[in-house]
Amino acid sequence: MKPQTRRTYVSETVAGLKPSGIRRFFDLASSLDGVVSLGVGEPDFVTSWSIREASILSLEQGYTSYTANAGLFELRQEIAAYLRRKFHVEYRPEAEILVTVGASQAIDLALRAIVNPGDEVIVVEPGFVAYEPLVVLAGGTPVAVHASGADGFQLAPARIEQAITERTKAVIICSPNNPTGTVLRPSELDALARLAERHDFLVIADEIYAELTYEGEYISMAAVSGMRERTILISGFSKGFAMTGWRLGFAAAPEDILQAMLKIHQYAMMCAPTMAQYGALEALRNGEHEVEHMRNSYRRRRNYFVAALNEIGLPCHLPGGAFYAFPSIRHTGLTSEQFAERLLLEEKVAVVPGNVFGASGEGYIRCSYASSLEQLQEAIKRMKRFLARL
Amino acid sequence: MKLSDKELEIIEILEKDARTPIDVLAKMIELPVEETEALVKKLEEANVIVQYTALVDWRKADGHEGVTAMIDVKVTPKRGVGFDEVAERIYRFPEVKSVYLMSGAYDLSVVIEGRSMADVAQFVSEKLSTLDSVISTTTHFILKKYKHDGIIFDQGDQDRRIVVAP
Numbered sequence: 057m058k059p060q061t062r063r064t065y066v067s068e069t070v071a072g073l074k075p076s077g078i079r080r081f082f083d084l085a086s087s088l089d090g091v092v093s094l095g096v097g098e099p100d101f102v103t104s105w106s107i108r109e110a111s112i113l114s115l116e117q118g119y120t121s122y123t124a125n126a127g128l129f130e131l132r133q134e135i136a137a138y139l140r141r142k143f144h145v146e147y148r149p150e151a152e153i154l155v156t157v158g159a160s161q162a163i164d165l166a167l168r169a170i171v172n173p174g175d176e177v178i179v180v181e182p183g184f185v186a187y188e189p190l191v192v193l194a195g196g197t198p199v200a201v202h203a204s205g206a207d208g209f210q211l212a213p214a215r216i217e218q219a220i221t222e223r224t225k226a227v228i229i230c231s232p233n234n235p236t237g238t239v240l241r242p243s244e245l246d247a248l249a250r251l252a253e254r255h256d257f258l259v260i261a262d263e264i265y266a267e268l269t270y271e272g273e274y275i276s277m278a279a280v281s282g283m284r285e286r287t288i289l290i291s292g293f294s295k296g297f298a299m300t301g302w303r304l305g306f307a308a309a310p311e312d313i314l315q316a317m318l319k320i321h322q323y324a325m326m327c328a329p330t331m332a333q334y335g336a337l338e339a340l341r342n343g344e345h346e347v348e349h350m351r352n353s354y355r356r357r358r359n360y361f362v363a364a365l366n367e368i369g370l371p372c373h374l375p376g377g378a379f380y381a382f383p384s385i386r387h388t389g390l391t392s393e394q395f396a397e398r399l400l401l402e403e404k405v406a407v408v409p410g411n412v413f414g415a416s417g418e419g420y421i422r423c424s425y426a427s428s429l430e431q432l433q434e435a436i437k438r439m440k441r442f443l444a445r446l
Numbered sequence: 447m448k449l450s451d452k453e454l455e456i457i458e459i460l461e462k463d464a465r466t467p468i469d470v471l472a473k474m475i476e477l478p479v480e481e482t483e484a485l486v487k488k489l490e491e492a493n494v495i496v497q498y499t500a501l502v503d504w505r506k507a508d509g510h511e512g513v514t515a516m517i518d519v520k521v522t523p524k525r526g527v528g529f530d531e532v533a534e535r536i537y538r539f540p541e542v543k544s545v546y547l548m549s550g551a552y553d554l555s556v557v558i559e560g561r562s563m564a565d566v567a568q569f570v571s572e573k574l575s576t577l578d579s580v581i582s583t584t585t586h587f588i589l590k591k592y593k594h595d596g597i598i599f600d601q602g603d604q605d606r607r608i609v610v611a612p
Contacts, residue, residue, distance in 0.1 A: 082610040095610035185612055234612075356459065356474040363473040406609055427605075429463070433470065 073189050077412030081396065085406040092435045094423040095406035097234060099298040099379070101353075103335070104346040107297065110338035111331045119330055125322040127155025127306070128333045134340040135306050143266070143276035145284060147308040154318055155328045155336075159264045159292035159305035160186060161321075163228075166260050166288045166307060167194035169316035175225040177260075178216060181414030182209065182382070184234050184262065188414075196225065202416035205384060208373040209236040213247035220255050226288075227252070229277065230262040232269055235413045235422035236382040237358075237375020242275055249280045258313075260288045264305070267296025267347050269377040270355045278308070285310050288317075295378070296347050297339045302332040354379050354426065361425040361432050368440040379426040382410065386419040388446050396421055402445075403438040447492055452477060453485055457495060460486075464498040503591075503599050514543075514559050514588040515566045517574065518552040520581040529553060532579040541569050552584070563587065 064071070078095075085091050126132060132149035139145050147153050156162040163186065171177065171194040178199045179187045191198040201219050203209040216227060227248065231240040252259055261277035278287040292305025307317060321327075358375065365372045365383045372383035385395045392409035399405050399421075410417030425432055449457070455475045459466055466474075472482040489495045504510050521532050529547050536556055537545040544557040556574070560566040566585070575583055591599055 078610055078612055082608060085609040091609055093609045096607050097611045098607060100605060359476050360470055360473040408610060
C-alpha cells in the first residue's frame, strides 16, 4: 500500500542551511519599478568584445567538445604566466592549476578536498555569503572571526589565534573583500602566515577581486614567505575581466591538494565550459588594457561615492579594492535589515543589509558602486532625502 | 605641455562626459572643488580641452535632412608650405567638418556635410575640384553611422544585471 504523503527526502544538512539573505532582498527589489540598484555584486561592464569574439570564433571552429578535466592546457599555462607576472608566484600548469566553473566552485572543491567531518574552518566576517554554507556542506564546522569596522575591517590575527583549536584546518580570507572592499595589509597577511605555520593550517585565499585593487601592488597570500605550500589560491575571470556569466574561475595550490580537488571536479563537473575557456585565454593574453580601463573607472566612482556617503552622514572607510562601499548606519538606530528595507520601499534604492555577510556586518550596508555615475548621483540624492526623514 | 596625473584624469572623465558636475569631478579625482575648477580652466585656456560638444544622432530629429560625404583628395603640395596651404583653403569652408592629411593612396581626407547629395556634389565640383592644387577627388557618401568618435549609436546597452546579486 502506498503511503499518502511521502516523507521529506531533503538532507538534514541542506535543510539546516539558511537561505541567502541576498535572495530575500532580490525578491523584494525585483517586485518594484524604478529602483536604483546598489545591490549588484558584479561589474556594470559587458565582457570586452575581443573576449566575446574569441569565444565566438572557438564555436565557429567547432571547439565544442570536453577539454581536459583540469582545463585546456594552454589556458593553464596562461594562468601560470599570469600568476607569475602579477603576483610573483610560481605554479606548474600540469599539476598545480585547475580551471573551475567560477571561483565559487573552486572554493567548494577546496573545502571538500581538505575537510574531514568535524574539522573547523575559520571564516573571517563580514565575508562572502557562500563561505559558511560551503564549509557546512563539506562536513566542517565554520568558526566566525569578526573583523572590526573601527580598523577598516582588517584581519585581526589576535582574534584568529583565539579561535584556533586542534581541529582548525583552514582559514578563509578574501582580499579585496566582498562586502567591505578592504585590502588586507601586508603586516596582517604576514601575521596570519606565522599563525598558519605555528598551528599547521591552510589558508584559502579568495583573490577574485585582486585585479580591482586601486593603490599599490597587490600581494597574494601565496606570495607571502612560506605560504605557497599552505595556500589554496582562488581566483577567476568574473570581476576583473567582467565575465560573471561565463562562470570561469581557477584554483592554484600545491600538487597534493590540487590533485584532490581535481578528483572531485572530474566526477562532479568533468570540465569547465570549453567556449568560456577560449574566451578566458584571450582575456589573459590581450585583456590587460581593458582591465586597466575598468579599474580606473571603478576607482573614480569609488572616490566620488565614498566621499558623497560621508558627506550625507553615512560614515564609510575608503575601500582599497573591489567595488563595494560598506558604510555604517548604526547612528540611525535602525538594524541593517530595517534600514535596507525602508530605503528600498521609501526611496527605491536597493542596498544589501550588512548582516547578510555575518553578524559583524550588522550596523552596515553594502553598496555596490559598479553603476553609472548618474545612477550613483541619483542614489546619493535619494539616500540623503531618506536620512533627513529618519 | 606636460600634464599632471590629476589633469589627465580630468580630461579622461570630461572626454567621456563633458557634463560631469564640478563637485562630482572634484570628488572623483580627490581634490577640492576650487582646485579642480582651476585645473579645468587651465586645460581650457591651454586648448587641451578645445571644446565641449554633443554627439547627436540626427536621424532621430524628424525633418532634419542631411548627408555626410568623405572625399579623398589628391593634391600637389607647394614648395615651402607643403600641404598646409591647400588644407587651410579647404578647411575654411563651413561645409567642411574635418580635414586630415593622410598617408597612402591620396593626400587629404575631407568630411563634408550638406543638406542633400546635390549640395555636396555642387560643393565638390565648384569649390573643391577647382582649387589649383587639387588633382582629383573621390566622393564617398556615408549611408549609415554605426559608431562615431568611439560611441556606438543605438547600442541598446541597458543594464541587464539582476537587481541584487552576491
